[in-house]
Amino acid sequence: GEDVEQSLFLSVREGDSSVINCTYTDSSSTYLYWYKQEPGAGLQLLTYIFSNMDMKQDQRLTVLLNKKDKHLSLRIADTQTGDSAIYFCAEKGTYKYIFGTGTRLKVLA
């Protein structure tokens, strides 16, 4: 079955790097996504990666994809207090999108 797993919490100090990990099960997913949810808001697409890529970099964000292990990670460089939010990884199935449980990132000043 389809399932996406993430750790629930991560705490880092301002200026450090954050790494949020995700494992998924559907190897046929063509796209994998990272969404950010700020307090009291809906989800916004942060970045995504096509399944034939290993890495994607977008300013402070680096996405790594290990298809063999079905492992996806999001690295945020120079983490700022404004990065405090819940981060969801998601995969696109045939008709549905499968979301992880979300990782709450807390950035300590």
Added chain:
Amino acid sequence: DVKVTQSSRYLVKRTGEKVFLECVQDMDHENMFWYRQDPGLGLRLIYFSYDVKMKEKGDIPEGYSVSREKKERFSLILESASTNQTSMYLCASTVVGTGRNEQYFGPGTRLTVT
């Protein structure tokens, strides 16, 4: 700028009431989705629709129904609200196709059933 709006940000209803949650998107998207979000459980799909008057059950459809009479509007109905339906409800939409097709989300409706 793309936009998904939901009729209410906060809603308080009594047990047994019929509750309507409305979602409107202005992007001419074919697909629309309703999720509920609960701490530690992530987003769970309730229903989705891939066209007007079409609907498909998601993972947790019990106690809910939906209506899609117009392409831009997707309504979630709680036939008889219960306390275990207290949750954050998120609507999303997306285009059909083989491209990136990310979902666009509304701001959410936090529903409390007392």
